[in-house]
Amino acid sequence: MSTSKPHDLILFGATGVTGRQMCMHLLAHAPRSLRWAIAGRSAARLEALLGELAPPGDAPSIVIADSEDAASTRDMVRSTRVLLHAAGPYAVHGEACFRACIEHATDYLDIGGETYFLQRMIRTHHAAAERRGVKLVPVAGYEALPFDLATLLAVRALRQRFDAPCAEVKAVVTFQSHGPLSANAGLSGGSVGTIKNVLAFDDVGALNDPACLLPADVPADAIRRRNAIDYRPHFDPDVDAVTGPLFPAPFLNVPVVVRSAHLYEGAGEPYGPAFRYREATSLRSVTEWRGLQWLGASALGANYFGLSALLRFGPRPARRAVNRVLDLVAPAPGQGPSDASMESIDYRIDLFARSEKEDQVRGSVTGKGHPGYRSTATMAAESALALALDRDRLTPFSGILTPAAGLGLGVRDRLKTAGIELSID
Numbered sequence: 525m526s527t528s529k530p531h532d533l534i535l536f537g538a539t540g541v542t543g544r545q546m547c548m549h550l551l552a553h554a555p556r557s558l559r560w561a562i563a564g565r566s567a568a569r570l571e572a573l574l575g576e577l578a579p580p581g582d583a584p585s586i587v588i589a590d591s592e593d594a595a596s597t598r599d600m601v602r603s604t605r606v607l608l609h610a611a612g613p614y615a616v617h618g619e620a621c622f623r624a625c626i627e628h629a630t631d632y633l634d635i636g637g638e639t640y641f642l643q644r645m646i647r648t649h650h651a652a653a654e655r656r657g658v659k660l661v662p663v664a665g666y667e668a669l670p671f672d673l674a675t676l677l678a679v680r681a682l683r684q685r686f687d688a689p690c691a692e693v694k695a696v697v698t699f700q701s702h703g704p705l706s707a708n709a710g711l712s713g714g715s716v717g718t719i720k721n722v723l724a725f726d727d728v729g730a731l732n733d734p735a736c737l738l739p740a741d742v743p744a745d746a747i748r749r750r751n752a753i754d755y756r757p758h759f760d761p762d763v764d765a766v767t768g769p770l771f772p773a774p775f776l777n778v779p780v781v782v783r784s785a786h787l788y789e790g791a792g793e794p795y796g797p798a799f800r801y802r803e804a805t806s807l808r809s810v811t812e813w814r815g816l817q818w819l820g821a822s823a824l825g826a827n828y829f830g831l832s833a834l835l836r837f838g839p840r841p842a843r844r845a846v847n848r849v850l851d852l853v854a855p856a857p858g859q860g861p862s863d864a865s866m867e868s869i870d871y872r873i874d875l876f877a878r879s880e881k882e883d884q885v886r887g888s889v890t891g892k893g894h895p896g897y898r899s900t901a902t903m904a905a906e907s908a909l910a911l912a913l914d915r916d917r918l919t920p921f922s923g924i925l926t927p928a929a930g931l932g933l934g935v936r937d938r939l940k941t942a943g944i945e946l947s948i949d
């Protein structure tokens with residue numbers, strides 16, 4: 525482990541809803557030898573967090589950095605081998621961190637979801653990051669890490685068992701709630717901020733483009749057609765339930781998985797010449813009644829189709845009007861699900877993969893805790909620990925990557941510690 529930098533890992537944005545959960549996980553699971561710190565813009569809030577969570581004498585150090593101040597961001601990045609970035613939304617001030625990580629050879633992991641921003645980062649900075657040998661792994665929360673890694677696992681299983689390229693991976697999520705859910709068990713203020721950023725600033729159509737994270741010169745029309753988001757409800761006999769688009773957002777996993785397939789193809793391990801990724805939510809998550817499942821799936825589809833149409837055709841005033849409504853009704857930054865809700869939701873992703881010759885493999889991912897904020901936090905924290913402690917067990921890729929390309933299946937054992945198990949039947 526290089527000791528030329530004072531920190532192995534810095535958690536930036538530790539005071540947020542997700543950052544706090546990450547901090548709890550690191551306090552419980554980071555080895556004592558790890559030199560780590562929490563970072564943010566307010567010393568008082570960071571000290572209060574440690575006062576509440578850390579046992580006396582066992583606290584990480586504190587670093588002050590404000591993402592609106594490029595110098596403080598650069599100093600923070602320079603001081604660590606790995607930056608775990610939870611101070612989203614990322615689009616407005618995030619570029620300074622990408623630049624600094626490349627300049628100072630700091631590996632990076634975030635849980636962002638603003639694909640229009642990521643497209644610009646990839647097209648501007650991927651080549652430099654690759655040359656520097658730095659791993660930048662965005663979108664490593666519930667969206668899109670488990671889906672992306674599970675797809676890689678299924679693709680490899682088809683190849684190992686049948687020596688066959690993959691034609692399709694389908695992922696179907698079922699949520700299980702088993703305790704009290706508070707009224708605000710859904711989105712946090714930080715996630716709402718991401719949606720507002722997309723509505724305000726996605727002028728490149730990334731939200732509607734499954735190929736938005738590919739390099740601009742890759743011919744992608746066929747990839748777009750194969751991986752187009754399906755907003756319609758379906759009865760899926762594989763899970764014996766009606767399914768609708770992925771909840772809470774069907775726009776992130778697809779471009780991430782498509783980018784992973786592109787990166788692995790570039791490294792001589794193609795997923796398949798006509799590889800396609802599909803995903804859905806099983807409405808069994810909310811009811812066993814088939815009629816209500818159709819109703820729920822239709823409502824989900826109409827909601828996301830509306831958002832997609834707003835981004836595609838909506839004039840700026842309409843987008844601004846939606847953001848004003850969100851300001852009135854949605855949680856503010858820093859607000860999110862209660863601690864009880866964090867414990868009350870688990871999830872299962874059923875995987876169905878087939879080759880061009882119709883060979884099949886099935887598998888699953890099971891995750892413990894609220895997918896958006898508990899499971900996201902623990903998987904991101906373990907993945908950041910993997911970058912800091914087990915980098916030689918991860919993939920050889922560098923650049924602006926995806927969970928499958930940046931971490932790969934070498935992170936699977938660590939994910940067990942985060943309550944996430946990936947398996948193939």
Ligand SMILES: NC(=O)c1ccc[n+]([C@@H]2O[C@H](COP(=O)([O-])OP(=O)(O)OC[C@H]3O[C@@H](n4cnc5c(N)ncnc54)[C@H](OP(=O)(O)O)[C@@H]3O)[C@@H](O)[C@H]2O)c1
Binds near residue numbers: 539
């Ligand atoms: N991919 C996924 O599955 C997934 C899941 C969950 C969340 N997310 C994303 O994660 C991000 C965070 O969500 P959240 O709910 O945790 O947000 P949050 O509770 O609002 O927390 C935001 C954090 O950012 C910090 N921050 C804000 N502005 C800053 C600045 N100028 N300089 C330094 N720190 C600053 C805040 O610090 P203060 O305490 O000082 O305000 C806080 O620690 C969002 O982008 C959300 O979309 C993604």
